[in-house]
Amino acid sequence: xxxxxxxxxxxxxxxxxxxxxxxxxxxxxxxxxxxxxxxxxxxxxxxxxxxxxxxxxxxxxxxxxxxxxxxxxxxxxxxxxxxxxxxxxxxxxxxxxxxxxxxxxxxxxxxxxxxxxxxxxxxxxxxxxxxxxxxxxxxxxxxxxxxxxxxxxxxxxxxxxxxxxxxxxxxxxxxxxxxxxxxxxxxxxxxxxxxxxxxxxxxxxxxxxxxxxxxxxxxxxxxxxxxxxxxxxxxxxxxxxxxxxxxxxxxxxxxxxxxxxxxxxxxxxxxxxxxxxxxxxxxxxxxxxxxxxxxxxxxxxxxxxxxxxxxxxxxxxxxxxxxxxxxxxxxxxxxxxxxxxxxxxxxxxxxxxxxxxxxxxxxxxxxxxxxxxxxxxxxxxxxxxxxxxxxxxxxxxxxxxxxxxxxxxxxxxxxxxxxxxxxxxxxxxxxxxxxxxxxxxxxxxxxxxxxxxxxxxxxxxxxxxxxxxxxxxxxxxxxxxxxxxx
Amino acid sequence: xxxxxxxxxxxxxxxxxxxxxxxxxxxxxxxxxxxxxxxxxxxxxxxxxxxxxxxxxxxxxxxxxxxxxxxxxxxxxxxxxxxxxxxxxxxxxxxxxxxxxxxxxxxxxxxxxxxxxxxxxxxxxxxxxxxxxxxxxxxxxxxxxxxxxxxxxxxxxxxxxxxxxxxxxxxxxxxxxxxxxxxxxxxxxxxxxxxxxxxxxxxxxxxxxxxxxxxxxxxxxxxxxxxxxxxxxxxxxxxxxxxxxxxxxxxxxxxxxxxxxxxxxxxxxxxxxxxxxxxxxxxxxxxxxxxxxxxxxxxxxxxxxxxxxxxxxxxxxxxxxxxxxxxxxxxxxxxxxxxxxxxxxxxxxxxxxx
Ligand SMILES: Cc1cc2nc3c(=O)[nH]c(=O)nc-3n(C[C@H](O)[C@H](O)[C@H](O)COP(=O)(O)OP(=O)(O)OC[C@H]3O[C@@H](n4cnc5c(N)ncnc54)[C@H](O)[C@@H]3O)c2cc1C
Numbered sequence: 001x002x003x004x005x006x007x008x009x010x011x012x013x014x015x016x017x018x019x020x021x022x023x024x025x026x027x028x029x030x031x032x033x034x035x036x037x038x039x040x041x042x043x044x045x046x047x048x049x050x051x052x053x054x055x056x057x058x059x060x061x062x063x064x065x066x067x068x069x070x071x072x073x074x075x076x077x078x079x080x081x082x083x084x085x086x087x088x089x090x091x092x093x094x095x096x097x098x099x100x101x102x103x104x105x106x107x108x109x110x111x112x113x114x115x116x117x118x119x120x121x122x123x124x125x126x127x128x129x130x131x132x133x134x135x136x137x138x139x140x141x142x143x144x145x146x147x148x149x150x151x152x153x154x155x156x157x158x159x160x161x162x163x164x165x166x167x168x169x170x171x172x173x174x175x176x177x178x179x180x181x182x183x184x185x186x187x188x189x190x191x192x193x194x195x196x197x198x199x200x201x202x203x204x205x206x207x208x209x210x211x212x213x214x215x216x217x218x219x220x221x222x223x224x225x226x227x228x229x230x231x232x233x234x235x236x237x238x239x240x241x242x243x244x245x246x247x248x249x250x251x252x253x254x255x256x257x258x259x260x261x262x263x264x265x266x267x268x269x270x271x272x273x274x275x276x277x278x279x280x281x282x283x284x285x286x287x288x289x290x291x292x293x294x295x296x297x298x299x300x301x302x303x304x305x306x307x308x309x310x311x312x313x314x315x316x317x318x319x320x321x322x323x324x325x326x327x328x329x330x331x332x333x334x335x336x337x338x339x340x341x342x343x344x345x346x347x348x349x350x351x352x353x354x355x356x357x358x359x360x361x362x363x364x365x366x367x368x369x370x371x372x373x374x375x376x377x378x379x380x381x382x383x384x385x386x387x388x389x390x391x392x393x394x395x396x397x398x399x400x401x402x403x404x405x406x407x408x409x410x411x412x413x414x415x416x417x418x419x420x421x422x423x424x425x426x427x428x429x430x431x432x433x434x435x436x437x438x439x440x441x442x443x444x445x446x447x448x449x450x451x452x453x454x455x456x457x458x459x460x461x462x463x464x465x466x467x468x469x470x471x472x473x474x475x476x477x478x479x480x481x482x483x484x485x486x
Numbered sequence: 487x488x489x490x491x492x493x494x495x496x497x498x499x500x501x502x503x504x505x506x507x508x509x510x511x512x513x514x515x516x517x518x519x520x521x522x523x524x525x526x527x528x529x530x531x532x533x534x535x536x537x538x539x540x541x542x543x544x545x546x547x548x549x550x551x552x553x554x555x556x557x558x559x560x561x562x563x564x565x566x567x568x569x570x571x572x573x574x575x576x577x578x579x580x581x582x583x584x585x586x587x588x589x590x591x592x593x594x595x596x597x598x599x600x601x602x603x604x605x606x607x608x609x610x611x612x613x614x615x616x617x618x619x620x621x622x623x624x625x626x627x628x629x630x631x632x633x634x635x636x637x638x639x640x641x642x643x644x645x646x647x648x649x650x651x652x653x654x655x656x657x658x659x660x661x662x663x664x665x666x667x668x669x670x671x672x673x674x675x676x677x678x679x680x681x682x683x684x685x686x687x688x689x690x691x692x693x694x695x696x697x698x699x700x701x702x703x704x705x706x707x708x709x710x711x712x713x714x715x716x717x718x719x720x721x722x723x724x725x726x727x728x729x730x731x732x733x734x735x736x737x738x739x740x741x742x743x744x745x746x747x748x749x750x751x752x753x754x755x756x757x758x759x760x761x762x763x764x765x766x767x768x769x770x771x772x773x774x775x776x777x778x779x780x781x782x783x784x785x786x787x788x789x790x791x792x793x794x795x796x797x798x799x800x801x802x803x804x805x806x807x808x809x810x811x812x813x814x815x816x817x818x819x820x821x822x823x824x825x826x827x828x829x830x831x832x833x834x835x836x837x838x839x840x
Contacts, residue, residue, distance in 0.1 A: 104675065104747040105767075127679070149627045162631065163602050178814040183790030184743035184767050186588065186599070189812045189837040190643070190821055194601055194634025198627050218681040238544060244567065244655030284681050284711070287704030294701075343623045347544040375625045376545075412626035419628055430628055431618065438609075438617035438644075439630040441824040445817065457629065464824075 003064035004043040007088055010060040011046045014053045019094070021045040030089050033074040033081040034136075038421055042069070042083030047091045051111075051169065051177075051207035054090060058205060059175030061088055067451045068173075070201040072113060072141030076148060077339055078420025080200045080456055087451075090205060092143050098122045099208065106213045107166070107183055112143025112206045119211060128213040131158035134416070135324055142209050149198030151416035153249040153323075154280070156374035158214060160416075162197040167210030170196060173203070173447035182210060195442050200418050201453040203446040217282035220248075221292050222316045225277045225299045226270025226306040230254050230369070233275035234349045236302035237373045240279075241346070243298060245291050249280040250374035251323050254353075257330070257368040257381065258322070264329035267322030270306040277373065278323050280316075326370045327381065334366070334383035336392070338399045342406035343415040346376040352405050356380060365391070365398050377415035378406070403429070419457045427459055437462060488529040495535065496608060496616055496647040502530060503645065504614035508830045511645045513553050513580030517587050521640050521835040522808055523800050532582055535647060538562045546653040547605065547622055552582030552646045568653040571597035573729045582646050588638030591729040592686035592697060595765050597654055600637045606650030607633040609643075612826035617644075624652045635821070641832040642840050643825045657699035660685075661709050664695040664725055665718030671750030673716045674764050678746070682711040687765025690727045691758050697724070731770050731796070732761040738773040738798040742782060748789020755785040767791065776806045783810055809837040 001009075011020045021027055022044050031039045048054040061068045067087030074081050083089045092113035099109040103126035108119055116137040119130035133152035134140055140150070146168065151160045158164075167181035180193040196203050227233040233252055240247065253261065255274050261267050269276050279295060281288045292309075299307060310316040330337050344352050353369065360367045368381040380402050384395035403413045403426055413419070413426045427436060436458060444464035446452070454461065488510070493499045503509065507527040512518055514533065532553035540549040543566035550559055556574050559581060563570060572584055573591025583589070590599040597603065606620035609632070619632035636646055667673050670689045677684050677696055686697035694716065698708045709720055733739035742760075744752045746767045753760055753769070757778075762769035773779055773795075783793040795808040812818070815838045822829075822840045834840075 102745075102747070103679070105745045106678070107745070149631075151625060151627075155625075159598065159602065160625070162634070163598060172817065176816070178817055180814055183745040184786075184792065186590075186638070186741070186743055186768060187813070188792055188794050188809050189815065190639055190818045191601060191634045191637060192814055192817060192821070194637070195630055195632070197634075198631055215679065215681070215683075241546070242544070244658070246655070284683055284704060284708050286707030287683070287700055290701045290703040343625050345542065345545040345547070345623055347542065372625070376623060377625045410622045412621055412623050412628050414628050415623075415625040416627055423628070427629065430621070434615050434617045435619060436629070438611060438615065439619065439632060442630050442632070442635065442821060445820040445824045 003066040004086060004088065006064045007057065007060045007066050008044050011044070011057050014056045015046060015048050019047040019049060030071065030083060030091070033071070033076045033079060035077050035079045035420070035422055038079045038082050040083045040085050042089040043086050044088045045091060046088055047094050049094045051095070054095070054205060054207055055171045055175060055177050057088065057090055058171045058173065061451060062173060062175040065449055065451060067454050069453050070143065070147065070205045072144030073115070073139050075136045075140045076144060076420065077341070077417040078414070078422040080148065080418050080420040082421050084454065092141060095207070101126065103128055103213065105183060107210055108213055109208060109210050110142055112141060112209055114142050116140050116142060116145055123213050124216070127216050129216050130164065130211055131214045132161045132164055142211070143206050146197055146206050146209055147199065147201045148416065148418045151372070151377065153251055153372060156250060156372065157246050157248045162194065164212045165193065165197055165209055166212055168193060168196065168206045169208035171205045171207055173449065173452040177207070200420060200457050202443060202457055204452055219285040219288045220280065220282040220316065221288055222310045222319050223279040223295065224269065224308045224319045225279065225304045226273035227275045227277070227303055228305065229274040230353050231350050232303040233277050234373070236277060236299045236304065238347065239298040239302055240295055241374070243294055245294060247279050247295065247374065248282040249278065251278040252276070252371055252373040253323060253326060254369040256366060257326050257370045260329040260333045260368060261322040261326050264332050265321050265325045267318070269322055278319055323370070330368050330381045330383060334385070336384050336386045338382040338395055340378070340380045340382060340399050340402050341414050341417040342378050342403050342411060344376045344378065344406050344409045344411040348409040349373070349376065352409060355405050356402060359398055359401050363394050363398050365395050367398070376411065421456055424457060424459045488526050490529045490531050492531045492534050496610060499530065499610045499645050499647050500614045500616050502528060503610055503612060506830070508833055510832050511582065511586070511641045513583040514555065514578045516576040516579045517583050517589065520587055520797055522803060524832050524835045526832070530645060532580065532647070539648065541566070543568060547650060548653055549622065549648065549650045550581050551648055552580065554581050555579065556581055556584055563653055564656065567656050569656050570651050571603060571654045572600060575729060575731060581649055585637050585646055585649060586639060586641050590768070592688050592763060594763055595687065596685040601634045603651045604633040604637060604649055605652050607636055607646060608648035609636060610645045610647055612644065612828065612830050620650065622650050640836045642822060642836045643831065645831070659702050659705045660697060660699040660722065661705055662695050662697055662721050662724055663709060663712045663716070663718045664693060664721065665716050666692055667694050668692060670694045670753060670764060674746070674749060676715045677712060678765050680711055680715055682708045684712070684765060686763065688728065688762065689753065689764040689769065690725065690761040693725070694764070695725050695728070727761060732759050733772045733797065736799060738776070738802055739796045740771045740773055740779065740782065741768065741794045741796050742771055742786050742791065743768050744786050744789035744791030748791065751785055752789060752791065755782050770796070776802050779806045812837045
């Protein structure tokens with residue numbers, strides 16, 4: 001019996017009913033995540049009903065050295081949940097219980113398959129919510145958020161997933177169930193939770209997640225501001241930040257992105273705008289009022305030609321509609337598109353946008369820009385038509401060149417979508433061998449056999465047995481001359 | 487006695503580590519007595535590595551060497567109306583020391599702790615290999631976040647030589663609302679669930695003090711909210727005890743954590759000399775005797791918390807468990823084994839004898 005068959009047998013003992021899938025036709029439903037051009041049919045899919053079962057399946061994988069891949073809602077955009085052909089896909093979609101909401105502690109404990117927005121829904125009656133808000137929050141899971149260290153528009157002020165996940169029960173790739181962090185802050189020892197958040201399922205699987213809840217703000221004001229150009233909008237962003245204001249969100253869309261959104265959802269953004277900003281201020285009413293006056297003035301001084309403000313939920317939703325539908329909207333103006341995710345220091349924005357425009361011009365490939373302007377996280381949407389010979393390759397090349405720009409400006413190849421399979425090859429452009437080797441020391445500690453989501457994040461796996469650069473025998477200080485050198 | 491070596495660069499540190507000695511990295515030595523005692527062959531004094539390498543006000547980031555005193559960094563970024571939102575809980579401490587011990591003070595409620603502010607780090611491994619993680623941008627999910635692993639690792643995984651932090655704007659105004667109370671817990675609950683958005687809620691024995699910072703109009707309104715809830719007097723200077731540990735050298739100093747709802751019981755058990763970030767469930771206490779530690783540990787554990795002996799005379803450390811029970815200790819040992827298989831970095835100083 002093969003390793004996978006052994007795991008399947010064990011899984012059938014553990015998980016009753018429909019939770020173990022080995023039928024080829026049904027396995028196909030899981031062949032990709034949100035990055036649909038990578039497809040691999042897994043050898044087995046297991047959908048455990050509780051943490052015990054999940055741990056049992058991982059233990060079986062460990063015993064037979066069978067690779068496993070965790071999957072939440074499968075909305076990841078870097079192929080993180082892409083299955084392994086000889087491996088097991090462990091799906092958390094039945095682990096959907098909000099275990100506890102503890103407003104007095106400002107905490108909630110949830111199972112990993114719980115949908116992001118459902119945490120906020122459960123906390124709302126107490127006046128609380130879960131702050132990180134990826135645009136996919138109606139469908140993505142907390143486990144996936146933890147694994148990707150997901151961000152969202154409001155992370156500018158409130159921080160990313162790593163700031164809000166304060167504990168997790170976690171199954172290591174060796175099948176051990178460990179508790180990392182918890183209800184109280186600063187648990188003694190290494191911050192393993194800090195290493196696990198953002199590790200893209202390569203260190204194990206979270207079976208329970210403890211999150212921080214944030215008080216719902218007293219007041220929220222959302223501004224929609226029209227500018228002639230992205231440069232003007234960028235200057236307004238810089239002015240706001242320089243004034244010491246940290247809005248809850250500052251999002252920018254350029255002309256092409258606005259046009260696409262307009263066509264898709266008729267969001268009625270300012271006519272003739274070369275760029276719009278969506279700025280949200282939230283907090284105590286008096287604070288918001290003061291900030292609003294300053295933001296309104298700074299936008300005006302930087303060339304805003306139209307400003308609209310929404311103070312109630314319905315108006316706010318209208319403003320956000322255009323921004324939130326942007327990815328889907330470009331699908332209507334272009335048969336194919338790549339969603340890029342890169343980060344630059346915010347002050348490099350004008351320069352980088354000009355460079356992207358130049359690349360677009362010279363290649364004839366259109367780029368629509370949507371981004372989290374406050375923290376320099378770009379989402380250029382590279383538009384192309386696969387049916388036109390050469391366009392796919394040209395788009396791919398342009399998309400890669402954008403990452404080069406990010407790296408050249410001291411930025412990152414991913415701000416929130418993760419490395420996954422898609423960007424593993426780019427990692428050596430950002431980190432040298434020693435950096436990658438050092439990260440993989442952590443991998444070796446958690447997963448010496450390399451069975452947790454293999455092939456993701458790192459371009460070349462490290463063999464865990466070897467300890468490179470190990471020196472034998474200590475020389476006395478005097479011999480090495482160090483005491484004199486310094 | 488260890489040999490003191492004073493490197494001037496990351497390359498120098500690498501050369502020292504390649505020498506194969508047991509090493510304890512140190513800055514100004516203000517927290518050198520924290521953790522279990524270690525007698526290394528080399529005391530690696532990073533004070534000569536004290537440069538502020540780069541400050542980009544427009545991007546709100548600063549890149550510093552680990553030996554730079556926190557106060558010196560504050561002075562540089564302060565000129566641009568910014569601050570590194572870390573507290574100098576012990577006067578004179580360096581960036582490296584704050585990172586390695588994960589020291590935090592009142593600012594944590596508003597801005598988080600070192601782990602939340604550190605966006606890039608350069609370290610030298612035990613084998614002398616120099617590695618970086620993170621970068622110079624606030625948002626970055628490329629690869630593992632090694633910085634978080636280094637924060638609070640007490641010099642047992644690698645030597646931190648450089649760090650990049652995100653900065654915060656200096657507030658226009660800060661006000662402290664301070665009140666005497668026999669039930670700090672009740673007042674804490676009132677304040678944290680209110681719409682005042684407190685920047686810090688600190689306790690000192692029977693005194694509670696709430697910091698409100700921000701723009702003048704907003705601050706005035708929020709201070710009024712807090713006063714409605716708890717009364718007290720308003721000041722534009724912090725109470726004298728603000729952000730300092732309650733113990734004196736030679737005493738037994740504890741860090742006690744708990745779920746916020748357990749604060750009342752924890753404060754009662756901790757005795758009169760207790761101080762700290764009540765609003766987030768982290769307080770510091772002075773124990774009279776070693777036995778007090780066990781008792782307090784039981785109370786904190788009932789509320790999901792822990793007690794760590796931060797500082798104490800060596801005799802005391804021989805008889806109490808300084809770090810207390812640590813979940814996932816096996817996994818931590820395996821991490822240590824990978825980074826420092828020969829146990830040359832601060833051996834024995836950390837949890838479980840790491
Ligand atoms: C329309 C759209 C908009 C999006 N907007 C945003 C955005 O604004 N911000 C943002 O950050 N992302 C965004 N994303 C990306 C995606 O939604 C996030 O990465 C999300 O966190 C993935 O969650 P998921 O449950 O779908 O995870 P999956 O795609 O199923 O998995 C993602 C990764 O997590 C791992 N994983 C899943 N569950 C666990 C677990 N329990 N333990 C350990 N590892 C696990 C998987 O192995 C995989 O590596 C968007 C995606 C779409 C389709």
